[in-house]
Amino acid sequence: MEQIWDCIVIGGGPAGLSAALNLRRRGRTVLVLSGGAPLLEKAELVDNYLGMPGVTGKEMMERFRAHAAAQGAVLKAQRAGNVMPMGGTFLVGAGSDMYTSRAVILACGVSKAGYVPGEAEYLGRGVSYCATCDGMLYRQKRVAVWGLSPEAPEEAEFLHSIGCRVTYIAAKRPQALAQGIAFVSGAVTAVYGGAAVTAVDVKGEMLETDGLFILRPAAPPDALVPGIGMENGRVKTDAAMRTSIPRLYAAGDMLGAPLQVAKAVGEGLIAGLCAAEDIQNMERKANA
Template identity: 55%
Template sequence: MAYDIAVIGGGPAGLSAAVQARQRNKSVVVISGDDRDGPIYKTERIDNYLGLPQIRGPELLERFRKHADSMGVERKTGRALNIMQMNGAFYISIGSDMAQAGAVVLAPGVARGVKYPGEAEHLGAGVSYCATCDGMLYRGRDVVVVGRSSEAPEEANFLQEIGCRVTYVAPREPEGLHGGIPFVKGVRIEVLGEKAVTGVRADGRELSCAGVFILRAAIAPTDLLPGLALRDGYVAVDRDMAASIPGVFAAGDCTGLPLQISKAVGEGLVAGHRAAEYLDKHK
C-alpha cells in the first residue's frame, strides 16, 4: 500500500513525527515491532518528562499511541528489513509485506548489540533476519533461531510449522515456544561456515544447521538503508532532521545523545513537519 510518509519505529520520536505529519494531512504508516522490546516499556518510572512526573513507561507509551490512533495514523507490526529507493519513492520490506512512501522518517531507536562473528559474511548465504520471508528455503532442514526479540518465539514456531527442524538459542528460555523445539542457552554466538552457513557456535557448543535466523528487536539504520551517512555512529542529520539521502529524515535515539524522551518527541515533531514540507515541494 502507498502512503505519503512511512515512519520506522513506534516509540516517542516515531509517533511524534506521525502525529505532526497527520496534522498536515499526510497519510502515515508507522512500522514497528513489539512494544515490549522498547526501552520505555521496560521503564518502571519516568521522572523527567515535562508535566507527567513519575509516570510508568508503558502508560506513557500507551498515551502516545492513543494520540496517534486518534489522528488516523496507521500501523504495521513487524520489523522493517530494508528500504529501497526507486523512481522517487521508497519501498519498505516488512517481513514478506511491502509498503511504499514518498518520504521516510527513521526513528528505530538504537540497535543494541553488534553483529555476531560470521553474521555479515554469511548474509544471503544462510543468515536471514526474517522467518516468513526465507523459511520455505529451509523446509526439511536444520535451522537455528537466535532469539533476541519478543516476537522470536512466534517466528521459531512458524519455522517448525512449515517443516524446518528448529533449535532456539537465547540467553534464557522464552515463553510461547512450541513443544519439540529444543532450547539451547547461549550468549556468545558465532556463525560458522566458509561460503555458506554450516552451523552456529553458542557459548562454545556447535550446532549444525543450513540456516540461522537472527531475530533482533531493531536493525541498524545503515542496514536498512545503505549509503546513509553517520556521525559518531549515529545517523547524521541537519537542523531540519534531514539525513544524507533526500526524502529521508531521522529523529530520536538514532540521531545521538542525549537518549531522552523529550529530545525524541521534539526531534520527531521537526522530522514529521519537514517530511511533509518535502512532499509538498516535490509533488
C-alpha cells in the first residue's frame, strides 16, 4: 500500500531541514526531496550564524542533514517537478516516482535561471517540468529534455522507457545517459510553436519536437504549483508561512531577502510547526 506522508518538504537547505526537524519533533512523518546541492553548501565561510562561527557551508549542511535524519526525517536526493493539490492530499512528482502527503512545504530556494523566450507561453502546451507527471502525453512522440539537474538523465530514461523519442540537450553528454537517447550539445535559447510546441532553438539551430521537458535544480514556484499566490516574483505567505493553497507552506529564500541562514531556519521552524498543527486539526475534524 502506498505510504501517505504527513508532510513532504521540497528542498534540503536550511529552511527545509528546519521544517522537517520540527515536524518530526511533533511526531509527524516527513519526506525531504532535494534536487542538487543548496547554495549554502558552496559558501567558503559562514561566520554570522549564532553558536556556529567559522564553519564552511558544506560543514554546516552536513550538521543540518545529520540532525534531521537522526530525528527520523527521510531524505531523498530527488528533484520535485510538480505538486498537485488533490483536495485532502497532495501528489508530488519526483523523477520517475510519485509521492502522496497531507501537507507540503516549499523550501526550494531561488531559481537562478529565468525563463527562455517561449517557455512561459507554452507551459502546459508542450513545455513541462515533470517527466513523471506529463510523460504519458508524449508516448510515440518526439520530446526534448533540457538537462540542468543531476536527476535529468534518469527522467530522460523514464521518457524513453514509455516510448518517447528522446533528444537530450546539455552542455556535455552525461555518463549515465541511456542507450537509444539522442544527444545534442548546447542549451535551449527559445521555444517555438503554434497551438503547441513544435521546435526549440539550440545554438541557433532548430530542433523539431512535440514537447520540451526543462529539468532545472529548482523550478519556479508558480510552475511547480500552478495557482500559488505570488507577489513581486516571490511566494506570498502569511505570518505562519501559509500560502494561498490550504496546507501548502513556503519558507526560506523563495520568500525574498534577506537571504540568510538564520532567517531560513526560523521560517522553516514556523512552517513545520504550522503544518503539524493544521494536520492535527484536519484529523480532529475527520474523527469528530
